[in-house]
Amino acid sequence: MSRTKVFQDPRPRRTPRTEGPPSVYPIKQVHFLEQPEQVLLPPLNEVLDRRRSGRELAPPSLKEVGHLLWFGCRVRASTEGTPGPIQSRPAPAAGGLHALDLLISRLPGVPGLLLYDPFSHALRTLEPIQDDALGLYHRKVETLFPNSEGCVITLLADHAKLDAKYVHWQSLALRDAGALLATLGICAAGLGMGFCFAGILGNEILAAGGIENGARIPVGSAIVGGAANP
């Protein structure tokens, strides 16, 4: 009996290709985020016992989002590699490539669409954006989470980067997204924030950010905020 495989086992290319153009995003402003100084996280056993999906979320502060991204997504160390730097971050990622871009929207006080820069721990405002398309995306998120005022995290895979290093890279994009969102969810629980994966991929964000066709693949989204019912 023949079995149809949706995904194939990835295999590193004998000679990785070099990466294409560095960024496809039109960036305007940079907001440097706070690094946590005196934030003590509870013991891991407490965090794991406490973690639940939170669907009733208050708007998070910029400071809370900064702490979440610091603990869950910053670059801790990196070395030169092909294609692009091999990075160490709190979440694992295939080949250390970290080929996912993290976008944030619906963040109180910072309108529009923001790209997290995990090297400098900053948010970069994308501009111009299509407000209509972003509104459409947020309405879709609202149908999933009608009682949440949390901000929206969307992950976009830089598939050219994965493809440069791996044959059959497709599943890696989704598995990297699961690893990153799970890590962020645990960090959110540690910080007393609410977090929930969303079942949608985030396709609408491509039009919202004016991201050129085929340059990125949306691979998952989540909401995060202050726990409205801790």
Ligand SMILES: Cc1cc2nc3c(=O)[nH]c(=O)nc-3n(C[C@H](O)[C@H](O)[C@H](O)COP(=O)(O)O)c2cc1C
């Ligand atoms: C890939 C994925 C997609 C999910 N999508 C949604 C969603 O669209 N809406 C929702 O309310 N919860 C969503 N969840 C959360 C699950 O419903 C939740 O994890 C599950 O019910 C277990 O509850 P717990 O996380 O509180 O332990 C999703 C979880 C995962 C991992």
